Amino acid sequence: MMDFALETAEKAGVIALKHFRKTNKVSFKSRQDILTEADTEVEKFIMKEIGKNFPEHGVLAEESGRHRGKSDYLWVLDPIDGTVNFAAGIPCFAISIGLAYKKQPILGVVYDPYHNEFIYAEKGKGAYLNGRRVRVCSEIRLINCVVATDLGHKRSRQIVRRVKALLPVTRAVRILGSASIGLADVALDRVQAYVHNDIQPWDVAAACIIIKEAGGGVINFKGKPWQLYDRTIIASNKALSKKLLKYVG
Secondary structure (H helix, E strand, O other), X not given: OHHHHHHHHHHHHHHHHHHOOOOOOEEEOOXXXXXXXXXXXXXXXXXXXXXXXXXXXXXXXXXXXXEOOOOOEEEEEEEEEOHHHHHHOOOOOEEXXXXXXXXXXXXXXXXXXXXXXXXXXXXXXXXXXXXEEOOOOOOOOHHHOEEEEOOOOXXXXXXXXXXXXXXXXXXXXXXXXXXXXXXXXXXXXXXXXXXXXXXXHHHHHHHHHHHHHOOOEEEOOOOOEOOOOOOOEEEEOHHHHHHHHHHOO
């Protein structure tokens, strides 16, 4: 299944890049939540490929919702994570393809087509960047860490409080505009942690297994192991994840 996910992500990336910086036409799902032609085309392509190869499997996709299958396998898709970046011509977006079995992520691919980076993992087999094994950081002091986050579509006071709480105790806080990129960067030790208080399953299903296979920990804001439909997340090494709990409430 990993070969299928990688190949499908690569082909989906070709479709995405065909549209990138070619048009800025968008439609609105809500006042701040936008949709591009590329989102729709990429998602239709991925769902078609899953339907051909795994017709019994279910699919949960950002744009078209839940499609129930007859097995315990569920593909969780974000065709373009970072749509606002994509529409603005900012090269920070990814195609996220995750696979869960009985609601537990077992396989994930986060593909950054602009930089041609495949970050992927399968349960029990480690995490990789273009074939090279990767690990989360071993740092235990927050002041030495760059923490990534995102604003989401709800500009709540909680988000502002979280950033303000983190700024004095970390090296820096970065808002990337793509949850899957931010989470994958934890596995790559480009950032040392990622936190979010309004996450969606398609943002994190693929990256969650990548971080775990890279030796990291993924929990919710209650300190419990992150589950597929949890809306809050802290991803880092296990020591830092616990320390971050006091700053994200």
